[in-house]
Amino acid sequence: MSMQHGPGHALAQEAHEAPGEHVPTPGATGSAPGRRIGLAVVGAGYWGPNLVRNAQQTPALRLHWLCDLDEERSRRVLGEYSTVRTTTSFDDVLADDRVEAVAVATPAAAHYKLVRAALEAGRHVLVEKPITTTADEAAELCELAEERGLVLMCDHTFCYTPVVRRIRELVHGGEIGDVQFFDSVRINLGLVQPDVDVLWDLAPHDLSILDFVLPPGVEPVGVSAQGADPIGAGRACVAYLTVRLSNGALAHCHVNWLSPTKVRTTLIGGSRRTLVWDDLNPQARLAIHDRGVDLTPPDELTDAIRHRAMISYRVGDMVAPALVEQEALRNVMAEFAAAVTEGRAPLTDGRSGLRVLRLLHAASRSLELGGATVPVGPAAGTGPVTALPSPAPSSPAPSSPAPSNTAQERAAAR
Numbered sequence: 001m002s003m004q005h006g007p008g009h010a011l012a013q014e015a016h017e018a019p020g021e022h023v024p025t026p027g028a029t030g031s032a033p034g035r036r037i038g039l040a041v042v043g044a045g046y047w048g049p050n051l052v053r054n055a056q057q058t059p060a061l062r063l064h065w066l067c068d069l070d071e072e073r074s075r076r077v078l079g080e081y082s083t084v085r086t087t088t089s090f091d092d093v094l095a096d097d098r099v100e101a102v103a104v105a106t107p108a109a110a111h112y113k114l115v116r117a118a119l120e121a122g123r124h125v126l127v128e129k130p131i132t133t134t135a136d137e138a139a140e141l142c143e144l145a146e147e148r149g150l151v152l153m154c155d156h157t158f159c160y161t162p163v164v165r166r167i168r169e170l171v172h173g174g175e176i177g178d179v180q181f182f183d184s185v186r187i188n189l190g191l192v193q194p195d196v197d198v199l200w201d202l203a204p205h206d207l208s209i210l211d212f213v214l215p216p217g218v219e220p221v222g223v224s225a226q227g228a229d230p231i232g233a234g235r236a237c238v239a240y241l242t243v244r245l246s247n248g249a250l251a252h253c254h255v256n257w258l259s260p261t262k263v264r265t266t267l268i269g270g271s272r273r274t275l276v277w278d279d280l281n282p283q284a285r286l287a288i289h290d291r292g293v294d295l296t297p298p299d300e301l302t303d304a305i306r307h308r309a310m311i312s313y314r315v316g317d318m319v320a321p322a323l324v325e326q327e328a329l330r331n332v333m334a335e336f337a338a339a340v341t342e343g344r345a346p347l348t349d350g351r352s353g354l355r356v357l358r359l360l361h362a363a364s365r366s367l368e369l370g371g372a373t374v375p376v377g378p379a380a381g382t383g384p385v386t387a388l389p390s391p392a393p394s395s396p397a398p399s400s401p402a403p404s405n406t407a408q409e410r411a412a413a414r
Contacts, residue, residue: 035060035341036059036060036061036062037060037061037062037100037101037124037337037340037341038062038064038096038098038099038100038101039055039061039062039063039064039099039100039101039102039103040063040064040065040066040067040093040096040099040101040102040103041055041063041065041066041067041102041103041105042067042068042090042093042102042103042104042105042106042114043067043068043104043105043106043128044066044067044068044070044073044074044077045068045073045105045106046105047105047128048066048068048077048105049077050329051103051105051126051329051333052066052077052078052084054327054329054330054332054333055103055333057330058330058333058334058337060334060337060338060341061101061333061337063084064084064085064096064098064099065084065085065086065087065092065093065096065099066078066084066085066086066087067086067087067088067089067090067092067093068086068088069088070088071086071087071088074086090114090117094117094118094121094123099123100123100124100340101123101124101125101126101151101336101340102114102118102123102124102125102126103125103126103127103155103336104118104125104126104127104128105128105155106128108128108130108132108133109133111127111128111130111131111132111133112132112133112134112137112141115127115131115132115141115152116140116141116144119141119144119145119148119150119152120144122148122150123150124150124151124152124153124336124339124340125145125150125151125152125153126153126154126155126332126333126336127152127153127154127155127353128154128155129154129155129156129204129208129353129356130200130204130353130356130357130360131154131350131353131354131356131357132357134357134361135354135357135358135361138350138353138354138357139354141350142349142350142351142354145350149343151336151339151340151345151346151349152349152350153335153336153339153346153348153349153350154208154348154349154350154352154353154356155329155332155348156208156209156212156348156352156353156356157328157329157332158205158208158209158328159208159209159212159347159348160328160329160331160332160335160347161326161328161331162323162324162325162326163277163279163285163286163323164209164212164213164277166286166321166323167213167268167275167277167286168212168213170273170275170288171213171214171215171268171270171275172213172215172216174215175270175272175273175288176268176269176270176271176272176273176274176275176288177270177271177272177273178247178270178271179214179215179218179245179247179249179268179269179270180249180269180270180271181249181250181251181252181267181268181269182210182243182245182249182250182251182252182266182267182268182269183251183252183266183267183268183269184206184209184210184251184252184253184254184265184266184267185254185263185264185265185266186202186203186205186206186253186254186255186256186263186264187254187255187256187259187261187262187263188256188257188259188261188262188263189257189258189259189260189261189262190202190257191257192231192233192235192237192257193235196235197227197235197236197237197239198227198235198236198237198238198239198255198256198257199225199227199236199239199241199255199360199363199364199367200360200364201255201257202255202257203239203241203253203255203360203363204356204360206253206255206266207241207243207253207356207359207360208348208352208356209266210243210251210253211352211355211356211359212347212348212352213268214245217246217247218245218246218247218249219245219246220243220244220245220246220251220355220359220376221244221245221246221375221376222243222244222362222373222374222375222376223241223242223243223244223359223362223363223366223373223374223376224241224242224244224366224371224372224373224374225239225240225241225242225363225364225366225367225371226239226240226367226371227239227240227367230258231258236367237256237257237258238255238256238257238258239254239255239256239363239367240252240253240254241253241254241255241363243359244373262280263280264278264279264280265277265278265279266279272290273288273289273290273291274288274289274291275287275288275289276289282325284320285323286320286321286323287318287319287320288318288319288320288321289318290317290318290319291318335347335348358376359376362374362375362376
């Protein structure tokens with residue numbers, strides 16, 4: 001399979017700087033409409049069967065292989081009469097010229113070797129979150145994909161729900177005005193994971209949504225985190241994560257394994273309107289409030305109103321837009337196929353995964369430093385981290401992929 005080479009790393013990185021923007025994939029060329037892209041799924045554990053089902057229901061994709069250490073499990077996933085082949089060897093997948101793209105749903109520790117091998121073999125890649133376990137490895141994979149003109153996409157599933165897509169449109173279109181705050185709550189009486197803390201288990205969803213909806217020019221600059229282990233599990237079971245944004249706003253995420261009630265809410269406040277997303281309310285998942293606080297600029301104050309307070313409260317209508325219910329993962333597979341066919345970057349490309357990973361590493365470092373603010377940015381997360389003061393008020397292809405059944409993969413549907 002031939003590989004297209006991009007025009008250079010500097011241009012490639014610049015093209016991917018804006019979170020979630022549609023930009024051309026350097027070096028990629030468009031494909032004929034109507035053709036089907038040959039696909040292999042690697043990992044038949046928790047998330048792999050969902051990828052298989054949605055790939056088979058996506059007209060632009062044709063599934064050829066399901067690869068897992070447990071071949072019998074792969075056969076059970078596919079069913080008795082499937083024409084999709086099974087294997088325990090990733091080499092078999094890469095040796096098949098029909099396979100143009102690979103979807104990786106294995107434990108995170110296996111992501112780097114599998115994704116790198118696929119990219120080096122000229123295959124496009126869709127990879128489960130987190131993209132890798134270290135920022136250095138993630139950056140390396142992004143650069144490799146850009147240099148070779150290949151699509152590298154992260155399966156940030158929540159970003160492909162109708163409600164989050166609508167939120168992104170409203171924020172990017174300026175309907176809510178300037179972003180003033182982002183506040184999310186993701187709590188439930190959940191399974192205490194044996195291999196990750198609550199931040200790495202639940203916060204990736206909210207951080208990927210934050211990265212997806214932030215308007216161009218607004219980005220995280222610092223992270224602080226507080227965590228607690230009240231049950232003696234050996235890892236944080238309750239955590240509060242605060243992200244300082246470049247426009248002066250704050251994003252706050254509350255994650256908790258110990259709450260007796262399940263809450264999934266996100267508020268995004270703007271200078272014009274505020275969005276309230278309640279994911280547990282299917283009748284009105286999204287509410288748009290024309291309510292907020294207005295500040296009269298000092299130069300607009302007249303003698304007649306100077307004695308009044310500069311702050312006024314605005315109370316307007318609330319609108320709950322109708323949203324078509326769609327399976328998010330079906331939209332993920334359709335976006336992956338479209339990015340490959342059209343020769344462009346997907347909405348959640350490899351660099352979006354890298355940005356989320358840097359936030360998670362900064363949060364972990366902040367926990368170690370007792371909640372100190374840790375910087376994030378293009379160079380953060382790849383070397384020693386220095387705490388910031390708190391703000392003042394105002395390889396070769398592996399032969400056998402591991403099965404997908406770790407905490408990271410189990411958490412994908414949360």
